[in-house]
Amino acid sequence: MKRIHVESSAPKYQSGKWSWDKKHESLHFEQHFDLEDANERYIDTNGYKFLRTLNQEEELIFRQVFVRPNTSYDPDTVVINDVRNLVFFLMPKQFLSMNFIEFMHKPSVHRLLHALIIYFDYFLRLVEFVLIRRDEIAGNMAQMQSEQTNEMKRIWSSYLSQYRMLTARNYCAILMGAGDMKKYYHTKEIVNISSTIKDRYFHEQFLAVATQIVWISNHRRAYYVIEMEMNRLFRSDYFILNRKEYPTFTPAEKSLLYGRNNKLVNYRFQSSPLIQELKNVADHDMPILWIGERKYRGSDPRIAELELEYMVPGPQLRMIDIAHGILGHPRLLYNTLLSLDWPSVRYHNFSSAHDPYYIIRQPSLRIPNIDEAEVRKMSRNLEHYYKVFRIYESARRNILLNWSNREKIKKYYLSGGVLRNITMRCEKQLEDDEDRPEVSEIVSDFLDMMARLRKKKIPLMGDATTAEATRPSNSQYVKIGAEYFFIEPDERRGRLVVPI
Structure with missing residues (x-):
């Protein structure tokens, strides 16, 4: 298998186990993708084989393509979407239908x-x-209930x-x-x-x-x-x-x-x-x-x-x-x-x-x-x-397409594709893209993204899934901690907004 050369960073996780090498009388580390025993590599769940571990190439592909981006809500903490993305990468390929x-x-x-x-x-x-x-x-020393x-x-x-x-x-x-x-x-x-x-x-x-x-x-x-x-x-x-x-x-x-x-x-x-x-x-x-x-x-x-x-x-x-x-x-x-x-x-x-x-x-x-x-x-x-x-951050269409094409993406990188760092990707994009947006449009998109992450824009009433939704003009809100609470002008009725 051809190794992937990545200039940005080294893998954070090395999957394998230590064993004693009698010939050299020393400890030897075997990575899981080199092991003959499939039980060390997979875990059976309801008859389906999920990956138990990742080798270094798979880990780099997952971190580069499928990890939740830093532009999403709370990127520095573990949320349900992080666990779901990991399970999606570990699950069998027959699960990768767009409907599912x-x-x-x-x-x-x-x-x-x-x-x-x-x-x-x-x-x-x-x-x-x-x-x-x-x-x-x-037993003999049993306690009384x-x-x-x-x-x-x-x-x-x-x-x-x-x-x-x-x-x-x-x-x-x-x-x-x-x-x-x-x-x-x-x-x-x-x-x-x-x-x-x-x-x-x-x-x-x-x-x-x-x-x-x-x-x-x-x-x-x-x-x-x-x-x-x-x-x-x-x-x-x-x-x-x-x-x-x-x-x-x-x-x-x-x-x-x-x-x-x-x-x-x-x-x-x-x-x-x-x-x-x-x-x-x-x-x-x-x-x-x-x-x-x-x-x-x-x-x-x-x-x-x-x-x-x-x-x-x-x-x-x-x-x-x-x-x-x-x-x-x-x-x-x-x-x-x-x-x-x-x-x-x-x-x-x-x-x-x-x-x-x-x-x-x-x-x-x-x-x-x-x-x-x-x-x-x-x-x-x-x-x-x-x-x-509730406020729910919906997944974009390109993310769903990446999951449906997971095997093709893995095959491309494992067969010689190069995972680029941020500098290499920007240089490649400038070389390939002919119809590039104007600088003012890029700045405007960046400001909108930062406003959404800093929660300056408040979503509409209901299950808001877009960043462009703003609060109603006839309502008031107060901020407690990191949350916004809506109170409508009605004397008795009000509305409360919290994310899950």
Whole structure:
């Protein structure tokens, strides 16, 4: 294979493993693309082989062509789009259809992935607690469980059901074909016939990509737990494979992890746990379904806490002392594969007293008040005055075309194409482009771009996806931190704008 010569920078990540060379009696480093064992190179997700690592040539291509540009929002922090781009580069080539790529870049899918990351972040904590508690109550030195312990478990289980409820709400928006998902509805408008085989492969591909995104977002831990729970959520227990890597839970542990709404019936009438979660919603949990759609006004502290956790953007999670995996962490702490670069971490001198990103500290379960469930039932819900509108940065057409032509781009560079640095690209563009824009037009585009990044232009009400959208002339806004809040002139009604 021909090596790529790059003058700009050297690869940040070298993939491989160390082995002992008996002949020379020394350690020898083998890169993964030179290994004969395919298990070191790939990871199997729902029957599809995703790349586990990158060699140096692939890493350079990914960083040069497919990495999120610095002109996007929060380029110095890790966001969901960074994880999605990495998974797109690691996924098999049969996933590279324009229909699937456009689907994964839709705002509704982005919200579903956001809810899944939050859900699995809490789910893994609860699974860890279950496994530790299993060892504590077994053996000769077993501990006795009290009624307060069981009540605490019931509260944690209800918290997990609330996260599952948020995920189910975003998933149902996709199933119903609402808004931008109308194109992907499973039946035709006139003939009303579903494409069963096509939809099945589409659904399988989405689950595989979602599993990879959630796994990487959670520091690549508990892969088999994530894969098993992802298949259970979107299907049912009937579709969980009998693999030795999957953990087994007792009926009591399942009731804690899966909630009271989980029911297993005949497979002909079985619905997925996400749909079951929405069939029996308690009255005091109904405002959860409006989180992210309208501002909650009431006295329930749990819903206010859940709303804050869901609506605060990833780059600002450190301000409320919450961690959702690697989201919001500085990009310089991670290598190309979004794994922690421990030498960079050491230079930041994190400690238990100063650890805003939960790198040293271990995310834990908050011990709730025993009477918290009764307090929530007595809470009041007031009339809502504010509607929440999200800001979503849509992908340009050329980015989508790059992903659909990923294999051609890789083949071009691996066969002798040269990856140029910024100076070489500018010189090449000046030589090739005959119809160049005027200097005034270039300056104007640059100022518009900087105004968008500095958030001087405020998007329109609704899901704003363009940088040219500006705030309505008859509205006022105030800036709190990095966010803009709209207040219309009406005495009672107002509008609130926050990004996700």
